[in-house]
């Protein structure tokens with residue numbers, strides 16, 4: 001097993017996670033099996049209790065682990081499936097060591113940070129690094145370990161010490177330390193400043209770790225002279241300095257790194273035996289993606305009606321999933337973050353400006369997404385959003401709480417059940433449309449959330465989502481919720497036109513809803529955003545984007561087989577005769593090649 005430790009210097013938030021994931025991407029493109037570990041030196045056991053305001057979204061894994069959102073970057077970039085143990089926190093390590101102490105495993109010895117905590121860290125890293133992260137169960141060859149925070153933080157010290165020892169434990173040819181630093185370019189002089197980098201490298205060395213790579217983040221490109229200066233002052237060879245300036249899209253990062261010889265460096269230093277030079281088509285998928293991302297000219301505007309809209313990271317995976325979908329449709333994504341509470345009637349009298357501004361932004365968008373959330377605040381605004389989308393036939397995607405608000409709105413305004421609500425907000429609701437259905441967890445106390453990967457079975461053949469998912473009978477997606485649609489009301493809702501087209505295997509839990517007579521009114525109890533990948537957009541998101549530009553039915557009519565380029569040329573749904581649309585929801589490929597589909601356009 002080879003390890004790449006990624007540390008940060010100077011300040012946090014310079015994109016250490018993207019740098020670390022990009023290392024993985026390059027190695028993965030060379031057929032190396034890569035895994036990753038994110039270390040968060042805070043005391044919390046996991047991210048489950050975090051406020052999205054403070055840390056951004058809580059990312060959910062297949063196994064139900066609630067982890068730091070950086071793990072999402074690794075899963076998306078490397079297309080792997082991580083486990084909860086791939087996220088290490090100080091809390092987890094201490095909990096582990098303390099429970100050993102309680103069991104008497106230390107035989108009466110004094111339990112200390114060095115060696116007990118540092119040993120526990122090393123053992124944890126070694127164990128997790130060897131766990132397969134792909135479906136075929138292959139053992140990874142390289143593990144990228146990202147140490148959160150910056151070098152010098154008190155909290156990070158035991159981890160730095162653990163890796164100081166670890167480099168000798170696993171031997172030199174199996175361990176690389178990459179230090180991500182920042183090179184500021186103050187406007188006054190315009191000259192890049194290397195002093196902060198020098199200081200942080202010195203600090204790292206003082207703690208016993210020598211960087212094998214220094215990755216300099218900067219706003220603008222850094223010239224050779226500055227690179228040489230860093231190499232000189234930080235005591236590394238020039239090829240050990242990588243300069244990554246701000247780029248138009250993150251897809252460019254691995255490409256820029258590769259142009260600076262990073263693969264050759266890893267190959268040599270970690271003895272990876274990758275045949276050199278890399279093939280001509282090396283990383284072409286990423287190059288194509290980056291090229292497409294930079295040359296989009298048509299826009300699609302999506303309103304995101306949420307509660308934590310002040311911090312965009314609160315909806316990191318939703319935003320990424322929208323980006324993947326827009327890119328696959330050849331469109332440039334514009335997201336309008338709308339504070340749900342501003343759509344509420346109470347805001348109209350209290351703060352008319354915010355109210356009207358929010359509605360203006362909202363109405364101008366091409367499509368709407370109501371993401372997940374917890375608690376009372378903003379729920380009424382989300383219900384308003386659902387109502388407006390239903391009535392005006394605006395493309396709509398509701399996720400988790402977004403599904404629940406759509407059902408409440410429909411019950412109140414179509415079924416006339418005025419007292420309809422979720423018991424999360426009103427435990428004594430007259431019509432408890434959304435109720436607490438705790439999952440039965442034998443032997444588990446307190447865990448009442450339904451978390452992680454679960455199966456959804458399609459109940460209707462003509463479902464739009466079923467087609468978007470490639471006509472599979474069943475799919476698996478990740479969950480994070482406590483409440484769900486009350487099965488008692490399902491027959492009534494369905495008769496009135498709200499179809500629950502996807503359900504769990506027991507046919508008790510409603511997973512997907514679709515509205516009859518609406519271009520795209522879809523909601524899922526699961527969170528499709530967690531499994532979206534740059535080259536594999538999530539179907540519900542892709543449907544929303546296509547419907548927002550009026551191309552969903554053209555796409556479905558062609559059996560969901562159009563490339564981004566074909567999509568941009570295809571005619572819009574209004575141009576397809578109504579009858580053809582109904583009869584040809586799925587036209588087979590053979591029909592297309594035989595030219596029988598002339599009536600639905602000829603540009604396929």
Ligand code: GLN
Pocket residue numbers: 371372373374375399400401402424480481482483484
């Ligand atoms: N609060 C709702 C529930 O617990 C929705 C959760 C969510 O949107 N993630 O069911």
